[in-house]
Amino acid sequence: xxxxxxxxxxxxxxxxxxxxxxxxxxxxxxxxxxxxxxxxxxxxxxxxxxxxxxxxxxxxxxxxxxxxxxxxxxxxxxxxxxxxxxxxxxxxxxxxxxxxxxxxxxxxxxxxxxxxxxxxxxxxxxxxxxxxxxxxxxxxxxxxxxxxxxxxxxxxxxxxxxxxxxxxxxxxxxxxxxxxxxxxxxxxxxxxxxxxxxxxxxxxxxxxxxxxxxxxxxxxxxxxxxxxxxxxxxxxxxxxxxxxxxxxxxxxxxxxxxxxxxxxxxxxxxxxxxxxxxxxxxxxxxxxxxxxxxxxxxxxxxxxxxxxxxxxxxxxxxxxxxxxxxxxxxxxxxxxxxxxxxxxxxxxxxxxxxxxxxxxxxxxxxxxxxxxxxxxxxxxxxxxxxxxxxxxxxxxxxxxxxxxxxxxxxxxxxxxxxxxxxxxxxxxxxxxxxxxxxxxxxxxxxxxxxxxxxxxxxxxxxxxxxxxxxxxxxxxxxxxxxxxxxxxxxxxxxxxxxxxxxxxxxxxxxxxxxxxxxxxxxxxxxxxxxxxxxxxxxxxxxxxxxxxxxxxxxxxxxxxxxxxxxxxxxxxxxxxxxxxxxxxxxxxxxxxxxxxxxxxxxxxxxxxxxxxxxxxxxxxxxxxxxxxxxxxxxxxxxxxxxxxxxxxxxxxxxxxxxxxxxxxxxxxxxxxxxxxxxxx
Ligand code: HDD
Numbered sequence: 001x002x003x004x005x006x007x008x009x010x011x012x013x014x015x016x017x018x019x020x021x022x023x024x025x026x027x028x029x030x031x032x033x034x035x036x037x038x039x040x041x042x043x044x045x046x047x048x049x050x051x052x053x054x055x056x057x058x059x060x061x062x063x064x065x066x067x068x069x070x071x072x073x074x075x076x077x078x079x080x081x082x083x084x085x086x087x088x089x090x091x092x093x094x095x096x097x098x099x100x101x102x103x104x105x106x107x108x109x110x111x112x113x114x115x116x117x118x119x120x121x122x123x124x125x126x127x128x129x130x131x132x133x134x135x136x137x138x139x140x141x142x143x144x145x146x147x148x149x150x151x152x153x154x155x156x157x158x159x160x161x162x163x164x165x166x167x168x169x170x171x172x173x174x175x176x177x178x179x180x181x182x183x184x185x186x187x188x189x190x191x192x193x194x195x196x197x198x199x200x201x202x203x204x205x206x207x208x209x210x211x212x213x214x215x216x217x218x219x220x221x222x223x224x225x226x227x228x229x230x231x232x233x234x235x236x237x238x239x240x241x242x243x244x245x246x247x248x249x250x251x252x253x254x255x256x257x258x259x260x261x262x263x264x265x266x267x268x269x270x271x272x273x274x275x276x277x278x279x280x281x282x283x284x285x286x287x288x289x290x291x292x293x294x295x296x297x298x299x300x301x302x303x304x305x306x307x308x309x310x311x312x313x314x315x316x317x318x319x320x321x322x323x324x325x326x327x328x329x330x331x332x333x334x335x336x337x338x339x340x341x342x343x344x345x346x347x348x349x350x351x352x353x354x355x356x357x358x359x360x361x362x363x364x365x366x367x368x369x370x371x372x373x374x375x376x377x378x379x380x381x382x383x384x385x386x387x388x389x390x391x392x393x394x395x396x397x398x399x400x401x402x403x404x405x406x407x408x409x410x411x412x413x414x415x416x417x418x419x420x421x422x423x424x425x426x427x428x429x430x431x432x433x434x435x436x437x438x439x440x441x442x443x444x445x446x447x448x449x450x451x452x453x454x455x456x457x458x459x460x461x462x463x464x465x466x467x468x469x470x471x472x473x474x475x476x477x478x479x480x481x482x483x484x485x486x487x488x489x490x491x492x493x494x495x496x497x498x499x500x501x502x503x504x505x506x507x508x509x510x511x512x513x514x515x516x517x518x519x520x521x522x523x524x525x526x527x528x529x530x531x532x533x534x535x536x537x538x539x540x541x542x543x544x545x546x547x548x549x550x551x552x553x554x555x556x557x558x559x560x561x562x563x564x565x566x567x568x569x570x571x572x573x574x575x576x577x578x579x580x581x582x583x584x585x586x587x588x589x590x591x592x593x594x595x596x597x598x599x600x601x602x603x604x605x606x607x608x609x610x611x612x613x614x615x616x617x618x619x620x621x622x623x624x625x626x627x628x629x630x631x632x633x634x635x636x637x638x639x640x641x642x643x644x645x646x647x648x649x650x651x652x653x654x655x656x657x658x659x660x661x662x663x664x665x666x667x668x669x670x671x672x673x674x675x676x677x678x679x680x
Contacts, residue, residue, distance in 0.1 A: 210599075634654070
């Protein structure tokens, strides 16, 4: 019998596979000790290499086969382990065991990703982000394979290869890397207008998250919860980050990609190493089966969301990421997610995008992971036992004993035997289906603009400005005037203001057509209304020799106590010496960092500065200011704020009483950005 699953179950299982090589003797894969690892076996010191050099052959062969195909989408990703706990039993809605008992902690593995870029691409790009969670439950693995955007580009999986061909680098020259393609992508958009809603999200701040820790996640499709009595509810899944939902600004994002292409994985890695464990609450929107047709959209249409104000998100549990991986290839690269990995109590809907996904994910693992035994890889193994009559195939690890590998049988007393529903056997929800075979789209899927307008209506004015700029930037890169015009005309169906301004910026004709009148908005969609906290934010402290020791160190302590991470920046690495003899270690020289890598700056300065320090500090402050970031200054640092004439601008904290400074500066950091700053 297997023992009860708890948060350690997966780690205990993985522990059997972890290997410490440090301090060990080198051997071949056959376990033979190796006497020499630098020189191949040769016929004479200057002679040819010999075939019998088995160590050379094995080393080289393994190396030659080290790469596997990267994921066709979501190739660049980063993952961590953690645990999930439900707050209260969800038994009224679902019989899924991991959603019953608040004392149970279910192990999870979560992989975040960008969609379009290849494995080595940059992370702060404009793109949707994958948010895939594997729950290792006592009833088997459940995968929630979502994105940070609640809707999708297309309504039918049949179009997925077309979408991906259009969005990936153009095939004749493989440009652009790490961004959605220009002419082909926008041509696809204009000619597949179901993409309108998702494009609004993709042009919004949501597509340049500040951190994986500060973005929402969505299951996107409508799924089903089924309870013990067989009663079903439609359900949408949400992940809500405890730190709120926050974004970068575009100019900053582009510069980050040069400064630190690993920006998001570094952020995740460091917060877990620092013990600032990323947390997300799981929310569900529940809809009774009989309410399926109560809305002005079809709940099976993946280009539609359920407004939270109409169908509230019930918060039901918490995910905590608390352990980094030991080996990115073994865990992050080899993990195989699949929306079809469900457990009893969770079922599918007839969303045609979801239905197609149910085929695609196993298929892709077969090529990516080299055969049908990918479920045996340590990261993919369920923590409960698994038995069936599947056998053999590349890389098979399980040693199934005995002669019987078929059902039904008498030689093994008809085992492994199927379990009844009462025993936990998965029984598909018995939805009544009655229809003709058709290749068609339901009329209820044909309104592509109402929710795109609702999204636009829900944005604050800075968010609207960012969307206009994003369209102008992306379309500005498109060479085809015809495609540019088609897109502008299309988005006149969302907002004339948006389409007109973009048309003007990119130099095409004013759009034809008008948006229909939709007054609905959903405040939950605006990031202005999100949680604001200074916790885990990264502040760059610009400091020079001769700083005021006592005052500055107590401010630094006070700011740290608010949960803010401080990193010291100076002219050189090494010690920075205070006027009173205190020495602090610089984390960065100006040369090795940039203002875009910080959420805010605190300028301390010092008595002992030179022209270069002055120039770098000025540059850092100007850039942070243009990115609307909080900037604090005290002591000698004030001179730069005065010189740049920004003392009175919003988000500048220059209070001289140290306790008041700590309070105001922490509040400013929590505010994230100061959009009402006049940038010329
Ligand atoms: Fe997908 C990977 C999310 C539609 C086919 N998808 C993949 C990953 C995420 C999503 C997060 C990365 C998983 C990981 O980290 O390994 N995909 C989505 C969402 C969709 C969606 C939220 C729409 C609601 N996907 C979608 C469709 C198809 C696919 C319609 C094909 C019919 N997706 C794939 C894939 C991938 C994949 C090709 C590539 C690597 C993999 O599966 O394991 O099969």
